[in-house]
Amino acid sequence: MAAHRHRVTIYPTKIHLVATFFVMLLPFVFLIVFAGIAHLAVGTLFLELVASVSRLAVAYGIAVVLAWVGAISFYRGKLASVALPVFDVLQSFPTFAALPIATHLWGRSDTTVILFLIITVIWPIFFSILSNVRLMKHDWEESAEIVGLKGFDYLRLFVLPVSIPGLITGSIIGLGEGWEALVATEIIVRTNTGLGNFFQQYAQNTPITSFGILGLMVLIFSINKLIWIPLLDWSHRLLEE
Amino acid sequence: MDTIIALDSVTKTFRDGHKLVTAVENISLEITRGEFFVFLGPSGSGKSTILRIMSGLEKSYHGTVRLASEVDRNDISFVFQQFALWPWLTVYDNIGIGLVARHAPASLVRERVGRELDRFGLAKFARSFPRELSGGMRQRVGIARALATDPKIIFMDEAFSELDSFTAAALRRDILKIWSQTKPTIIMVSHLIPEAIELADRIAVLTVHPGRLEKIVRNTLLRPRAKRSKEFFALEDHLYSLVSP
Numbered sequence: 001m002a003a004h005r006h007r008v009t010i011y012p013t014k015i016h017l018v019a020t021f022f023v024m025l026l027p028f029v030f031l032i033v034f035a036g037i038a039h040l041a042v043g044t045l046f047l048e049l050v051a052s053v054s055r056l057a058v059a060y061g062i063a064v065v066l067a068w069v070g071a072i073s074f075y076r077g078k079l080a081s082v083a084l085p086v087f088d089v090l091q092s093f094p095t096f097a098a099l100p101i102a103t104h105l106w107g108r109s110d111t112t113v114i115l116f117l118i119i120t121v122i123w124p125i126f127f128s129i130l131s132n133v134r135l136m137k138h139d140w141e142e143s144a145e146i147v148g149l150k151g152f153d154y155l156r157l158f159v160l161p162v163s164i165p166g167l168i169t170g171s172i173i174g175l176g177e178g179w180e181a182l183v184a185t186e187i188i189v190r191t192n193t194g195l196g197n198f199f200q201q202y203a204q205n206t207p208i209t210s211f212g213i214l215g216l217m218v219l220i221f222s223i224n225k226l227i228w229i230p231l232l233d234w235s236h237r238l239l240e241e
Numbered sequence: 242m243d244t245i246i247a248l249d250s251v252t253k254t255f256r257d258g259h260k261l262v263t264a265v266e267n268i269s270l271e272i273t274r275g276e277f278f279v280f281l282g283p284s285g286s287g288k289s290t291i292l293r294i295m296s297g298l299e300k301s302y303h304g305t306v307r308l309a310s311e312v313d314r315n316d317i318s319f320v321f322q323q324f325a326l327w328p329w330l331t332v333y334d335n336i337g338i339g340l341v342a343r344h345a346p347a348s349l350v351r352e353r354v355g356r357e358l359d360r361f362g363l364a365k366f367a368r369s370f371p372r373e374l375s376g377g378m379r380q381r382v383g384i385a386r387a388l389a390t391d392p393k394i395i396f397m398d399e400a401f402s403e404l405d406s407f408t409a410a411a412l413r414r415d416i417l418k419i420w421s422q423t424k425p426t427i428i429m430v431s432h433l434i435p436e437a438i439e440l441a442d443r444i445a446v447l448t449v450h451p452g453r454l455e456k457i458v459r460n461t462l463l464r465p466r467a468k469r470s471k472e473f474f475a476l477e478d479h480l481y482s483l484v485s486p
Contacts, residue, residue, distance in 0.1 A: 137325070139321050139323055139324075139325035140325060140327060142298050142319070142321070142325065143319070143321060143325040143326075143327070145297075145298065146296065146298070146317065146318065146319040146339075147338050147339040147342045147386070147390075148314065148315055148339065148342040148343060149338070149342045150342070153341070153342060157338070157341070158327075161327070161329040162329075238328065238329045239328050239329065240328055240372050241326075241328050241371060241372055
């Protein structure tokens with residue numbers, strides 16, 4: 001594109017940025033304090049956290065790509081009228097019912113956990129992008145046609161910006177469900193690492209489990225505050241006329 | 242005659258619930274290269290539908306639309322009633338998007354966008370986003386975007402109807418100046434008789450439900466057209482009688 005790209009002003013003031021930075025430190029402070037109180041090794045606890053976050057991050061990345069490609073492929077046309085009811089049924093599929101079979105097929109592996117996280121995270125992102133692009137102004141589409149945007153340029157310069165608010169909103173909802181599914185899947189699959197493993201290990205210890213849940217909430221809050229809320233504001237401004 | 246676009250027996254129907262509605266019926270006409278042609282009619286006369294058919298935005302219709310052999314899709318531009326600017330792009334990028342779509346070299350994009358920014362007094366707003374502009378400025382960007390590709394045909398769908406009368410008058414003057422200098426073919430839709438008289442070489446008057454071509458009136462008033470002249474009023478009366486017989 002030409003000289004002037006869209007300005008990304010996620011943090012309106014320096015105070016906002018500094019405050020967000022401190023919020024970002026919260027989980028680490030919590031981790032150290034918690035490890036001290038519970039007499040656990042900080043490193044072990046940190047590795048459990050990294051294992052879980054990595055699984056969720058990989059699943060989220062794959063889900064975003066699949067959801068975006070799917071939503072863009074099916075947001076209009078004759079195929080959409082057939083495919084969308086099918087997707088609607090698929091999103092209602094009780095995924096945990098298939099977890100034992102998946103564990104039997106792929107074992108107690110990262111693949112099983114990631115696969116189930118993808119299935120959980122993908123639908124809110126898919127439907128959010130879908131509704132976003134379906135509701136786009138008809139004038140914008142017509143102007144894209146008149147200026148002659150085609151192929152990759154059409155996707156990059158037109159569809160991608162239009163779909164961003166849906167992508168952000170869907171990500172917030174999808175990851176919310178993803179965190180929930182992450183711990184549950186890790187417990188059911190009985191992985192050797194991850195937060196599920198941690199909660200399983202201390203299932204009989206109510207104070208440690210409670211602090212662990214609190215820590216997870218602090219982490220999710222920090223990520224929301226640091227990344228998603230500013231991105232949500234920015235994405236709404238992006239399409240503001 | 243040096244025809245740039247011709248319609249032959251164009252009819253457009255669409256489904257409204259269970260019934261078929263005819264938007265335009267049996268429209269045949271030819272528009273000459275460099276002409277300023279206006280479709281005039283009240284709401285429901287199908288004038289926007291005709292424009293969309295001619296510009297290729299509407300693909301489902303009966304009849305034929307023929308473009309001159311040297312004109313292709315890249316030679317067509319469109320100015321939308323509600324601007325249709327992309328809010329995620331700056332003024333600069335909105336104006337240049339047609340050139341980017343045609344994979345024009347960066348130097349050409351800079352040159353053309355710079356030309357349009359200067360022409361419409363938008364240079365100061367190059368880095369602004371559409372939401373930061375007034376309606377008049379937005380439509381200037383819309384027109385600049387349409388002109389940046391040096392099109393042979395420009396379609397304008399009630400391009401001034403969203404603007405206040407002062408801004409609309411100023412933009413009409415700008416358009417006439419550009420048209421007289423570069424002579425693209427301009428095909429415009431309007432429901433305002435004085436606007437049609439001020440701008441057009443010929444005026445196609447459409448009737449309502451369904452939209453039919455009542456008459457094509459040649460406007461022989463000398464430019465610049467004096468809006469308060471006897472001849473202007475006489476033509477206004479004549480057109481008014483055709484629009485509402």
